[in-house]
Amino acid sequence: MMATLFFLLFLLLGLYLALRPLWGPKDPFPEPPRREELLRELSVLQEEVGALEGEEKKLALARMVELERALEGWRPPEPRAFNPLPVALALGVALLLGVGLWRYTLPRLPGETTVTQRAEARELRALSQKAKRTGAVEDLLAWGRRAYELQVYEEAAEAYLEVLKKDPKNVEAVRRVGILLFMGGRLEEAQMFLEIAQHADPKAAEGWLFLGNLYFQKGQMPEAIAAWERYLEVGGEARERVEGLIAMARAQAQGGRDGKSVFQARCALCHGAQGEGGLGPKLQGNPILKAPEAVREIVLKGRGQMPPVPLGEEELKALLDYLAGL
Ligand code: HEC
Numbered sequence: 001m002m003a004t005l006f007f008l009l010f011l012l013l014g015l016y017l018a019l020r021p022l023w024g025p026k027d028p029f030p031e032p033p034r035r036e037e038l039l040r041e042l043s044v045l046q047e048e049v050g051a052l053e054g055e056e057k058k059l060a061l062a063r064m065v066e067l068e069r070a071l072e073g074w075r076p077p078e079p080r081a082f083n084p085l086p087v088a089l090a091l092g093v094a095l096l097l098g099v100g101l102w103r104y105t106l107p108r109l110p111g112e113t114t115v116t117q118r119a120e121a122r123e124l125r126a127l128s129q130k131a132k133r134t135g136a137v138e139d140l141l142a143w144g145r146r147a148y149e150l151q152v153y154e155e156a157a158e159a160y161l162e163v164l165k166k167d168p169k170n171v172e173a174v175r176r177v178g179i180l181l182f183m184g185g186r187l188e189e190a191q192m193f194l195e196i197a198q199h200a201d202p203k204a205a206e207g208w209l210f211l212g213n214l215y216f217q218k219g220q221m222p223e224a225i226a227a228w229e230r231y232l233e234v235g236g237e238a239r240e241r242v243e244g245l246i247a248m249a250r251a252q253a254q255g256g257r258d259g260k261s262v263f264q265a266r267c268a269l270c271h272g273a274q275g276e277g278g279l280g281p282k283l284q285g286n287p288i289l290k291a292p293e294a295v296r297e298i299v300l301k302g303r304g305q306m307p308p309v310p311l312g313e314e315e316l317k318a319l320l321d322y323l324a325g326l
Contacts, residue, residue: 038070038071120150124143137163140163141159141173148176160180174197177193179194190214191214191218205231205235208227211227219312224245225250259318259319260322262311262316263319267280275326290324292320295323
């Protein structure tokens with residue numbers, strides 16, 4: 001709150017300083033009516049002075065000087081040169097203060113500090129510059145690994161794809177690209193990459209974890225269970241969580257045949273245990289259930305806030321039957 005006030009104050013001050021030169025001073029000399037006369041006299045003298053000689057010329061010149069002096073105060077002031085420096089300075093200060101306050105006062109995630117964040121960003125930039133300069137697979141891998149650790153996934157993808165261009169058989173790059181594709185929702189491509197990677201290097205725990213997640217998302221429970229079990233075998237660290245996932249997949253695989261359990265497992269979270277609605281709209285008595293083709297389409301492809309729910313043909317049929325009776 002205080003920081004916002006300060007920021008506004010500095011912004012206004014900066015704007016004031018920046019715009020002040022533009023207002024400029026008002027002309028301090030109101031023009032007296034005689035000015036026109038004097039100017040006319042002066043121009044007549046200027047024309048004639050060349051033709052005059054001796055004493056007359058001296059007098060004319062003296063009068064011209066007098067006229068010049070009298071006119072001095074009334075000449076329109078020289079236009080003040082616009083000086084961009086103070087404007088730029090003031091705007092710069094306002095901007096710096098704004099950015100500074102913004103960076104330091106925004107709420108942050110627990111454990112996140114701007115200092116370490118900036119150090120990490122610098123480290124990452126150095127790694128990426130080196131990798132782009134040398135183009136060596138080792139440097140690209142170092143960049144990709146660090147970006148992946150720091151969850152800067154676009155950069156990780158860029159680095160690992162670059163590795164694959166140089167060394168298409170690099171297992172780490174194949175696996176990581178597979179994981180990144182999975183995170184991006186590109187399940188088919190992700191599956192291809194991850195299956196190749198896990199075949200080549202079955203000891204890589206993270207590959208099994210994500211392959212399991214992927215099968216689970218596709219509704220292939222036995223495959224998901226097998227992949228997660230491999231994860232535990234090779235010593236994956238998230239033991240408890242994965243054991244929980246396996247139990248859930250088992251329950252779904254068993255109950256998967258009747259429509260009610262499919263609904264409980266895959267839809268109830270959003271549409272309510274009895275289809276009474278929740279995050280998603282009410283399904284009980286919903287006229288759309290009389291159009292099973294439409295429901296099938298929504299379930300398999302998703303719609304708006306609803307993600308696609310991949311289901312096998314059998315499960316889907318059972319689910320549609322169940323829904324028709326809701
Ligand atoms: C992650 C939450 C979520 C899950 C899981 C989910 N839905 Fe939905 N569903 C929604 C939301 C949100 C909408 C509204 C979508 C829109 O139209 O924007 C919706 C819409 C629908 C509609 C269209 C309703 C209408 O009146 O237009 C149907 C039918 C439907 N869901 C069926 C299902 C079925 C069957 C399942 C399980 C296989 C399921 N949903 C799983 C969130 C979910």
